Amino acid sequence: MSEATKQAASENVIAFQGVPGAYSDMACRAAMPEMTTLPCASFEDTFAAVTSGRARYAMIPIENSSAGRVADIHHLLPGSGLHIIGEHFQKVEHQLLAPQGATMDSIETVHSHVQALSQCREYTRRQGMKPVVHADTAGAAKEVAELGDPSRAAVASALAGEIYGLQVLDANVQDIPHNTTRFIIMSKEPIDPPHDGTPVITTFVFRVRSVPAALYKALGGFATNGVNITKLESYIIDGSFTVAQFYADIEGHPEDRMVRLALEELSFFSREVKILGVYPANDFRGTVNGDD
Template sequence: MHEPEALPGGPIAFQGAPGAYSDLACRTVFPGRETLPCTSFEDTFAAVVEARAALAMIPIENSSAGRVADIHHLLPESGLHIIGEHFQRIRHQLLAPAGATLESLSLVRSHEQALSQCRKFLLERRLSPVVHADTAGAAAEVAALGDPTQAAIASSLAANTYGLETLLPDVQDAAHNTTRFIVMAREPRDPEPDAGPAITSFVFRVRSVPASLYKALGGFATNGVNITKLESYIIDDAFTAAQFYADIEGHPEQRLVRLALEELGFFSREVKILGVYPASTFRQQDD
């Protein structure tokens, strides 16, 4: 994502401590802007709603570890709109205090997703993983402890932020390790239908009748609209009601997309569009 000229000025909110990968994503997309660390995703959304931040940078899925927990539950109720996306290559660094060596380590702290993305590395080195709330927070704790037996898996930005040494770079198991972020704002910024490739994100609930999901999604097939992401999650304690999150290629004002969404609406109890925004050029790499 490249920063449009007319975006509101102000800090970019993210979940995590300074030096987190979300912080790095903010600085990559919005260089020169102040970043605002928040303790939770709810706090991150609230910072934008309350105008303490102009935008929010939210991780939504990772190529190795899958979707980010809780995000799909929180997005529909955030009161914000998706206005862009950014794909960030994740290069995990093994960080430790001065004096530590690979041989002295026994324990590694990091966020559960980062640990899962380095699972093979940790097993091969026989290092015990310890889950932390976020990668940068783990780096801060390792720096404060100064224990040569403990390290953190975090970003190069975290190494600079907390004065840690990089014992090994790029310790992720998969070379393609990439996190998709979405950028959220108080107001929607729908691009023009003919402005270029677009993504439409929405949530929906199907009616409780046989084959309702099949029928609801049939319009996308018959109209040639590509669904790039579809996930379901339970939204009630009785495990009887499911909500679906979807990303599709195209703009709602384009004829075929409009017809597909109309058919979806006919077979659904509720359809809520979360955002219409330009598709990242990252998506063109496999074309």
């Protein structure tokens, strides 16, 4: 295969962390059904698939409506070398999957990713099932299928059940009915969404010194300029608990006057402000806010 042919093929590929049947796989298929999905062992491998040219995009889970943020992602994003160019909201409907012949009474342990187990905590507790953590949901389903042990079940997607030949013992076992995961779509090159009033999200990271009122001063410009912060997460980055890095999503384009003024004030009171992406807001945001 020539280099030109390889490049053309990779343009139609979107990478995700996990094995076939993972919720990230489902998100790829839902958001970009015309593209081929590429499973990767880790988030770092997913980023590398894009930077190396094996894939055009990466689909990365960022947070869940019931379990919160996805571990490690905020640490990895700034150094990924990629840019956020879109977002996707995927409804997560967990299925209790087991080998053929297993019954609810035979299940003793339930296997899945820590996030999925967290989203089904009350259900598995009521059923008396012992949770066992795996690297991803579909990988847990694959292992349960390979073992064929009627005492083991997996919490994963219906797609994973179909791929690995497992039966659905119980459907929609998540504790919260509106369980939804937000994904970001990443690319080697940034995009410049229309600056025409269309809803836009700007994502960035910044650091503040561990001194009184540092965060208050850094974020004051967003309040005074009427810029809505839709997400703000903090985490320690140097291991000494003296420097915090923040991940933030705001509504608006950096070229908007009020956003520009707010970012200028942020830069004055903080350091290492880095924009990770400017991209169209997903229509799901309007739906959950009751604007549909």
